[in-house]
């Protein structure tokens with residue numbers, strides 16, 4: 714039995730679609746990754762866990778991993794490709810570096826899947842694009858954005874065919890800036906769209922005014938401000954799934970309804 718955490722999220726939802734016999738961690742039944750004592754029922758009979766860590770720090774991760782290790786033998790952890798450039802650029806990269814260490818020291822047979830920036834982050838522009846043709850937000854360095862369905866497809870291969878002690882990095886096929894992504898999205902929507910970079914202080918103030926928690930705002934602005942450009946493009950999706958990583962245009966074509 715495979716337990717899928719984050720099963721309603723961008724990646725976990727796709728993992729569940731591709732592995733319908735897996736068990737989703739059901740938050741409605743009280744299961745909470747921050748409260749290890751709530752996990753025994755979900756872990757009963759489980760051999761392998763797909764772990765999405767939805768918090769901003771690694772606090773509590775050791776206790777959760779201990780609870781998992783009392784039942785399961787193997788773990789596949791969804792990390793970030795930003796760890797590749799060193800853990801100290803921003804809080805989210807730090808979080809994933811700390812989780813990778815905790816997973817490696819958990820006693821479980823582990824595989825780490827480092828994912829590049831999700832194409833689905835562009836869904837955050839939907840509100841602005843329903844109101845106009847300009848996306849405003851903090852600039853962030855170009856990376857090879859990846860379709861969450863490809864992350865999930867790779868995760869499924871690793872869940873079914875273990876690669877113990879391996880760290881895999883999954884990226885999309887091409888390095889794109891924010892402006893590139895907005896232009897490609899415009900082509901999919903048959904509209905001329907542009908990106909306007911907002912100064913970081915202004916973006917921070919706007920996010921706080923929108924009611925986002927301060928720690929989340931600092932994490933988002935920190936990664937936008939400090940992560941370096943990444944020219945890393947891997948062939949991991951092709952090698953593990955047999956299909957090339959989907960382009961951002963393919964992701965956009967599949968998601969046009971979200972912008973209407």
Ligand SMILES: NC(=O)c1ccc[n+]([C@@H]2O[C@H](COP(=O)([O-])OP(=O)(O)OC[C@H]3O[C@@H](n4cnc5c(N)ncnc54)[C@H](OP(=O)(O)O)[C@@H]3O)[C@@H](O)[C@H]2O)c1
Pocket residue numbers: 718719720721722723724725738740744745746747765766767768791792793794805828829830831834
């Ligand atoms: N976005 C990116 O560009 C990017 C890149 C690399 C790595 N990552 C990492 O990917 C992970 C997020 O993956 P995602 O986007 O697929 O997820 P997501 O869409 O953000 O969804 C979060 C998931 O976690 C669940 N969750 C939230 N709080 C929980 C709790 N206390 N106990 C158990 N489950 C809880 C949510 O369940 P409910 O629906 O019940 O709330 C939901 O299924 C994060 O670790 C992020 O840092 C993201």
